Amino acid sequence: MKVLLVDDQALFLESLQGLLQAHGYQVAGVAMDGLDALTQARRLRPDLILMDIEMPRWDGLMATRLIKAEMPEVKIVMLTVAADDGHLFEAIKSGASGYLLKSLNAKEFLAFFAKMDQDSPPLAPGMAARLLNEFARQSRPAPASRQENESNLTARENEILTLVAQGLTYPQVGALLNLSERTVRYHMGEILARLHLQNRSQVIAYAARHGLIGS
Incomplete structure (x- = not known):
């Protein structure tokens, strides 16, 4: 590195x-x-x-x-x-x-x-919790926003997004969903591109903002 x-x-x-x-x-x-x-x-x-x-x-x-x-x-x-x-x-x-x-x-x-x-x-x-709380406070989505989010992602992508936002590593997500680490990485690439996110920190913020994880 x-x-x-x-x-x-x-x-x-x-x-x-x-x-x-x-x-x-x-x-x-x-x-x-x-x-x-x-x-x-x-x-x-x-x-x-x-x-x-x-x-x-x-x-x-x-x-x-x-x-x-x-x-x-x-x-x-x-x-x-x-x-x-x-x-x-x-x-x-x-x-x-x-x-x-x-x-x-x-x-x-x-x-x-x-x-x-x-x-x-x-x-x-303490930063992770403060990050989640702030983004959740800034914009709690209306039900329509959640429907829009769900229509943008497949059920599998929503599962992966939620688990990654909860802090699981790609191998851990793969083990839970019976997927290879390579497949999880591919799905995350698709999720990041579709939602215009750049990294895991933004995934956490997005998931909190859309009610996919608790604050």
Whole structure:
């Protein structure tokens, strides 16, 4: 996994780079603001970007939107010093796959980071529940909306969408529904394309908004 690190604090950047390299991750490059992040992402084509939110020139949210528009396959995890709900919701809407606090210790950070290999969004403690609650609060659908959702997806796709939104991995979903992991991934690709979603975090928000999972 090629990783691009983006943060305007040199000491934090060096510490994070050392931590990841010590545990076998390939740090392909670093950037210190949002504009440089876009430039480096174009050049390096990383698999994952760890992106600070508050930076000079372009902030992390703007950089995330622009990078995801050009390279939707790149996963971006936001880093922040404070658990700000506004930043959290805006980050997910911008296409971020996760949201972590800089206050995590090394062991906690690596545990969340490892979730990227399991197709699970790394969200700081308490963030997942707050994300669900906020999106559910913002728009509870009318019955017609639920009917529209059901008409857009097959019964099988609705099952997979609901299980993935509940936090199950693709192998776990496959085991429950007697499907191969490859088939589950194919269905998820179809679901994401049809619903115009980009990642699992947005799937969770969509499922909460449409009453497919509890808040």
